[in-house]
Amino acid sequence: MKVKRESAAVFSALAIAGAGLLATAAPAVAAPATTASVTATAQNCASSRLCLYTGVNFTGSVQVIAGTNFCAAPAASGSTRSIVNNLSVPVRIHSLGAPVRTLPPGASDNDITIGAGGRMCAGSATP
Structure with a gap:
């Protein structure tokens, strides 16, 4: 009986320790990869720049434009x-x-379609 009691005590201690590990591991669940990669990529657009991406979620080729008074066509592939x-x-x-929409300073859109006839204008520039 003594062996059984000691075994039971060991198993109980392991179970409690295991439960503690599970409880501490739960908060470490990572955010979905798409959210993290969208945020990181959007932040890759430098200050004082307009960044136009050919893919949704800030992927694909990027066209970077500086200035505060210009109109630009969609990215090189013909679509932003x-x-x-x-x-x-x-x-x-x-x-x-x-004009169909205004994007204020510091804003972004990760799923928009601006085709070949579209333009993005900053400042007082008009298409």
Whole structure:
């Protein structure tokens, strides 16, 4: 009986220790990879720049533009799918010459489509 009691005590101690490890491990669950990579990539757009990406979630080729008074066509592939405005001025997004949206300084959009007829204008520039 003495062996059984000691074994039971050892198993109880292991169970308690194991439960403690599980309880401390639970908060260490990582955020989804897509959220982390979106945030990290969006932050790669330097200060005082407008970054136009060919893919959603700030992926693909990037076109980086500096300045505060310009109009730019979509990224080199003919379509911009995500955008980061780190300029000091708002960026107006135009489609076929008409403004459709304004992206304020510091804002971004990770899933937008600006096609070949679109333009992004900063400052007082117009398409």
